[in-house]
Amino acid sequence: MTPALWCALATVGPVGKMRPAPGSWGSLFGVVTGFGLASLSSGLLEIAILLVIVFGTIAANHHQSETGSKDASEVVIDEVAGQWIALLVIPLDWRWALAAFVLFRLFDITKIGPIGMVEKWPGGVGVMADDVIAGVFAALCLWLAQWFLLAG
DSSP: OOHHHHHHHHTTTTGGGOSSOHHHHHHHHHHHHHHHHHHHOHHHHHHHHHHHHHHHHHHHHHHHHHHOOTTOTTOOHHHHHHHHHHHTTSOSOHHHHHHHHHHHHHHHHHOTTHHHHHTTSSHHHHHHHHHHHHHHHHHHHHHHHHHHHHHO
């Protein structure tokens, strides 16, 4: 792939250029596409997550090389990956998808604990890792919420 195509993947085409808050636009794109993939097959969403993490890391590296900017706000492929992870544990219901969006954004923005630590890792690995962990934190919260709702 050409450097321009890698950069386009990193920004998810025009999504990363949307203002304000490109990360939120990337997450919204992630909710819509992830919900669509999950409605086809949860296995399809799992495979897509792995592919986006691998190719997103490469794309973020290319974007950084091309622009000289580390973790530029227009790079939103990481938000897609993290948001998809948060969607893995929820039922196909818009209310749960909204909760996944809010929780993922909360963890991604606040960068508590290990989320903030891995963000400092070099290159595309650091760009992707913080959102992957934010997605795991959101998924864990959503899983616990479901468990408490069913237990009560």
